Amino acid sequence: MEIAKFGVEDWLNVWENDAIYDIAGSSIASMTLEEVLQTIQIDKNEFMNLCFNKKMNYGWIEGSPEFKAEVCKLYKQVTPEQVLQTNGATGANFLVLYGLINPGDHVISMYPTYQQLIDIPKSFGAEVDLWQIHEDDSWLPSLDELQRLIRPTTKMICINNANNPTGSIMDETYLKKLVDIAKSVGAYILCDEVYKPLTEEIQVPSIVDLYDLGIATNSLSKTYSIPGVRIGWVVSNLEVAEIFRKIRDYTMICAGVLDDMIATYALRNAALILERNKRIVQENLAILKDWVNKEPRVSVVFPKNVSTSFIKLDIPVETEEFCIQLLKEKGVLLVPGNRFNMPGYARLGYCTRKDILEKGLEELSSFLRSYDE
Template identity: 65%
Template sequence: MEIAGFGVEEWLNKWEKSATYDISQSTISSMTMAEALTLDGNDGASFYDMLDKQKMNYGWIEGSPAFKREVATLYKHVDPDNVLQTNGATGANHLALYALIEPGDHVISEYPSYQQLYDIPKSLGADVEYWHIHEDADWYPDINELKSLIRPNTKMICLNNANNPTGTLLDEAFLKQVVDLAKQVGAYVLVDEVYLPLDDPAAFTSIVDLYDKGIATNSLSKTYSMPGIRVGWTASNHEVAELFRKYRDYTMICCGVFNDLLATYILKHRDQVLARNRQLVMNNLNIYKQWVASEPRVSVVMPQAVSTSFPKLDIPEDIEAFCVRLLKEQGVLLVPGSRFDVPGHVRLGYCADEDTLKEGLKRLSAFLRQYD
């Protein structure tokens, strides 16, 4: 099996630990364990009471019933039994593609987006066509292009909503048009949904609440600021969940007793987590907007209060060379757009802590002055 190198992950694996001012990430500033434990109002006593009673065996293979119930409440029409715990959203995406895609299948993937969604199907022998997003249309794809791409044998349409790296959110009306086209040929629609618009969470609609053959993947890594526990999930109909169970047995056993307990605890206290993150996102988004307005070499389609953005830099230099020099000379980390096959742009994660964001942007501006 041949597969392309994972561009963004290879970049971060190489450089992220070298950064002083990391404004490359798409996570909302990760919580410390101490921060997480304050959510119960009793310094984590409720969590540790549960933990102290657990044997460190394999635990619940698919995720505990409590975890499944909490995840199911995030949707309108998902039975807890059809929620399967995975190793992050990357594990969820891999499971869905591994279980459903076969050699010769036709797959349509939003592009650029999270690289798993097109390169894993390619590695499995699928015929993958790109459904391009367009900067001049606020990074939306064109529904008429999807109409021209879809075939009678299209097996799956893969989306990333909100999009990584751009932060663009596909609204419900647009998703319904996608679903209408998928229904015509019986295609699955797989949507990586790890980013929630925190200015207006109600504006987000999950694919599983729109379409019986919709498959949602998600995790606690981005919106919930807990990437360290590596817990994600798939949400689907019963038939798909039953199929996933077979393939899941080959890819993982469980996420671990501790991780399941902490994931459930975070979801039980999600209102507090989202309140914390909403304040951080909206504050940092205002800082970011002001910076963009004052920086002549930067333009951007602003994200809808999700944690990733994709500004364009007006510089006469290869974007990867620029990002390496920026890191080495200023300690500031960005992800070059070439890692998403869009040179000239960078992924800028404005949802680091406020001090890191301000100093990172200040240093980035100073570095850009060399071209004036």
């Protein structure tokens, strides 16, 4: 099996540990375990006693009943049998694609997006058409273009909502039109939903609440600020879930019992975590907007309370070269847009700690001034 290097992950693996001001990530300010417990108002000693008395066996293979019950609350009519715990959303996406995509299948993938959704189907021998997003349409792809790409034999449409790297959002109206197109040929829709918009202004239902052949993947890594537990999940209809069960036994077995416990507590108290994270997103987005408005060499389609942004750079050098020199001279880490096949742009993760964001933007502006001379 041949597969391309994972552009973003390859970049971060090489450069992330060199950063002083890491404004490349797309999670919302990751918490320590102590911060998690404080946020969800769980007594630390009580929690540690639970950990010390937890039997270190395989636990619940598909995720504990308590975990599944909390995941079900995130959707309208999902039962525990439709939920499978995975190793992050990365594991969930792989499980879906491994379970459903065969050589010769036709897949349409939003582009750019999380690279798994494009290159894993290709590696399985599928024919993948790229459904291009457009900056002048708030980084959304055209439904008319999708209609031209769709075939009677299309097996799956892959989307990432909200989108990584741009933060663009497909709202309920848009998603319903997308469902109508998929339904016309009986295609699955795989939607990576790890970036929840933290705003009430836009209604963004899960794809599984709109479409029987919709498949939702999610995790605690982005919106919930706990990537360290490596817990995700996939939700689908019962027939598809049975396919994933079979494949899952070959790819995962189970998550760790302590990870499952932390994930369950976090989801049970999700409102408290989201309240904390909504405040971070709002405050940091205001900082980003103010900075962009003052920075002549940067423009951006601002995300709507989503934790990732995609800035456009007015610079006379190749983007990756710029990002490497920025890191070496100023300690500031971005993800160059060419890692999404979008040179001239960079992913800027503005939902890090406030002090890191402010100093990182200050140093980025200082570096950009060298091109004014």
